[in-house]
Amino acid sequence: MNGKKIRWGIVSTAKIGLEKVIPGIRRSQTGAACAIASRALDKAQAAATDLGIEKAYGSYEELLADPDIDAIYNPLPNHLHVPVTVQAVEAGKHVLCEKPIALDAAEAARLLDLPKDRLIAENFMVRAHPQWIRAREIVRSGDLGELKAIQCFFSYFNDDPGNIRNMADIGGGALYDIGCYTMLAGRYFFDAEPQRVVSLVDRDPEFGTDRMTSALLDFGRNRHLNFVVSTQLTPYQRFNLVGTKKRLEIVIPVNAPQGEAVQIRLDDGSMLGDRAMETQTIAPCDQYGELVDVFGRAITGEMPLHHGAEDAVQNMKILDALFASADKGGWVDVT
Known part of the structure; x- marks a missing residue:
């Protein structure tokens, strides 16, 4: 350039x-x-x-x-x-x-x-947002102990038949739209790939899309990610990373407001009801600009592109396995 x-x-x-x-x-x-x-x-x-x-x-x-x-x-x-x-x-x-x-x-x-x-x-x-980067730094530092479980919930309500998210033939539904973020969280924070998955799907009788999907992803070494995603539930999103010593909570994990500060929270569980929780504030940024x-820096050769086409294909392999599991009614290996 x-x-x-x-x-x-x-x-x-x-x-x-x-x-x-x-x-x-x-x-x-x-x-x-x-x-x-x-x-x-x-x-x-x-x-x-x-x-x-x-x-x-x-x-x-x-x-x-x-x-x-x-x-x-x-x-x-x-x-x-x-x-x-x-x-x-x-x-x-x-x-x-x-x-x-x-x-x-x-x-x-x-x-x-x-x-x-x-x-x-x-x-x-999300991978460029400082809150995800900081959360992974904390995981890698060992402050959580050994990260063993990731729990993700992500939902919104949209029953408009004219919305592309409700059109099954062009890739609508919860898994395609927002489930991809939850499985990405497992890959990002575990620094690993899921070995097998199992899922349960509730399909809208009119649209044919998955309006609610729940899943469990096995990342090996007794590391689990479970999630619920939905296109027809109260809007909510929260990711929890739970280790042997502490829990890390990302308050707005995906739709972080552009140009506003956000929070991640740490809790060692020493007092129930989040009373031992500590908050870290992440400075305002624009994750899309990031x-x-x-x-851009990968295009100019200034930095390598860590997540290119090969990474995108791997994302699709996991989504394929999740859909296949729902159809089969059991565990499916990610190949």
Whole structure:
């Protein structure tokens, strides 16, 4: 990039792009939001005007053909993640793609055959947030003792039949949308991969999506992660990391408010009712901007990309196993 900022193009006017990622790009140190595309030109133009973006395109293909764009952010519906990411890489662009990166591991594996000089990453912004980084530092320090159990709950309520999260054929449902964060927490904090999983799914009779999924992931060495995720329960999210000496609680583990301080809590259990709890405040940040910088520095070669296409394929293997377990009604190995 010769010291210049990475020029980002955004595919579609999806809400997460307009409200989260584009502001993150603008707050980042390495990136600039330079173009946006929609299948409706007027939508792209309106978004460009609102967000101060120079170029607006009426098709994704026009954006991908722009030689002045270095990287693409892909927040399209799940079934379009791989096809458009492949198009973007073949057009010479690096791609930050929304999660989940595919509908299954076989589809995600297509990304491994693309040119290696173009980087692909899944938009798990949580790994760039200082609260997750600090929590893992505490785990690795041994302050919790031996981390043995991770408990995750993540829910919201959405019964709109027109919402893409409620459309089974394009990758809707709780596991795809938010369950991926819970299994990621196990991989991140245990520094390991699950060996086998078992899950229970409640499907919406109208949508066919999993509206509530519960699961247990076995990470070996008697390390367990269990979670409940739902698209039709009271909005709530909380992750607990429980060791032999202390428990660490991440208060807002996924949707940490942009530009606001957050808290993680430590409790040795010496007094019941959280009375022994100690709080650590994490300074305000924009986790989307932080991830843009992680990806940007990997593009320039300043830092390696630790979580690329191979990591995204592994995420899909775990999701595949969770779906397979629900269908089978028992344990499924992660292969």
